[in-house]
Amino acid sequence: MTPTDVNSTAIRVRNLNRHYTMGATTIRAVDGIDLDIAGGEFLALLGSSGSGKSTLLNLIAGLDRPTSGSVVVKARDLARLSSEELARYRRETVEIVFQAFNLIPSMTVLENVELPMRFAEVERRQRDDRAKEALDRVKLGSRLQHRPVELSGGEQQRVALARALVNRPSVLLADEPTGNLDSKTGEDILTLIRELNESLKMTVVMVTHERHLAERFAQRIVFMADGKLAIPVAAQESAR
């Protein structure tokens, strides 16, 4: 894994705007946000639906381009990268897990986990080893040849986590990772994410609307409403 200097700034967001025009009206999904996220930090973005938290996550993920402002990750301003460089950034620096898991249904668990390494042009033999290693880490080493539909929701999310790990990114983004899971399974997933955060020193940015989970697992919570940050709350740093 790429070692990250804990406490140095991993992600720097400056005056970030993302506006959509719908007919005559302009929607300010992200409206002038400044945010620093430290390396190795577990940050939760909390807000109601439509608050712009997913848009902010997509901007950090390099899936979307800002209307103005900058997102600087590892000294690179995402707004200035070409689409080819952005794809490279998505393969090497960040990985993302979704509420809907987003596994490819026609592929087995192992193939799904291997997929990002195909894009990263990792050798076939290495690919196999790394995929199995990642699946072991999420305790799914015995379900390699299963299809996603044969797995429970929690298992699918663990496959997605394994897929996010294989290219050894320094930043893990999670968009409502527990939204489709029952509370027990959701807690298991978050426990796993925190383990990864701690053992691999991965920076984690998680979008959620479940405050109790954010408070239990994240180091810091940032609230969003109407595209703006609202009253940042220091999480229970002392508890950990």
Place this chain on the structure above:
Amino acid sequence: MKIHDSLELATRNLRESFLRNSLTTLGIAVGVASLVAMLSLGIGLQQLANRRLTRSGLFDTVIVTSKRDFDFDHRHGRREPNAAQSRTLDPAAVKEMSVIKNVVEATPDVRFMTEVRYDNNPSVAGVSGLAPSAAQSEAFDNLKGKFFSTPDASEAIVLADFAKELDPQNPAGVLGKDLTVIYAERQPISDAAGNDSDSADWGFTVTRREQKLRIVGIVQEQPYGGFRGMGHSSVFIPIQLADKLNVMQGADLRGITRSSPASRNYNSISVRVDDPARVQAVEDKIKGMGFATFSLLDATRNMRRFFAVLDAFLGIFGSLALAVASLGIVNTLVMAILERRREIGIMKAIGASDRDVRRLFFAEAGAMGVVGGALGVTLGWAIGRAINFGTNVYLTRQQLPTEHVWVVPWWLVIGAVAFSVIVTLLSGLYPASRATKLDPIQALRYE
């Protein structure tokens, strides 16, 4: 993404909607098959015509004459050597011409009118020498009996009409019988010293000779349609025998005024070229040697042009089906994009670049092209075989010799597959660029 990974993913994607992709591929196959069928028909017909014309001996032959004898072709005002520079047609000239590149054979034209006796009854006939290659001539397709056993055998093949003249009751009965040719042999007179050359006064004697010939074959029509200075002969004998007989020829009388008295002097020489396309080059070379030439080259040139146009037409018709099939590919791939929106979105989110996505769709199109192309060539070949079979059944019923009207050369096989891959890749252009432009956030929006 590496190319073999793209191919692997593409194959698995194609397998996912197997029926639809199979039907699309089948569409391409039918297109390629029609292209192959059309083109191989064109090629087959061209080869058939070529073979016929080549075998007719009309278009691959250069008739060589000497300007000293007569100007065969003065109308065209070709740049040919004038009489003074012109050489005589002697055995040395034959030898020289036979070693020119692409020349199959050079043979003197030996022909004379004389008396022949069959069963002690005299009749007058034209006698011609026939080169061994004449056995391949169309006229001998329906030969009764057989061709000469050796190029200098004392054997004869007679024209069917002449056989009727020899034995009106049973023309076929002349086979195996003897025919006596009575002719005038030319023998140079040596000078006192025994040198028969370079003396100012020389000449030759003419002696009456007889040559017994066994009739081995009966032929329906004149070989080469009477072209090649053969006139209307009724008796054909092996060329080396004809040459050896040393028959007094019309040209000998003119030749007596010349300085190389001993040498034989032919009326004309037929030079056969391996390919009608090279006739011009050979003709030019022979002209350069100091002879006059004549050929029916222009006729083949026109034929070639005709077949080029025919092939183009057949190719266009064949391509139409392939064009329709390529629309099928566009349709299938656009459908696949709609179906796989989410999948494309996922791939982009986990690091696939635009190039990866484009390559994936290209690989899918290309794979359908390769499979469709290969299938199409096989199908086209099978159709060709079937039509060939049908044609030959018809020809046999018409009591005509069977023909190969269907020819699928290897370059057509490779070309057709390559063409179908190119067409499918072009068809993949639009779907691939559409897939590339897909916004991953839109595609992944929770449904």
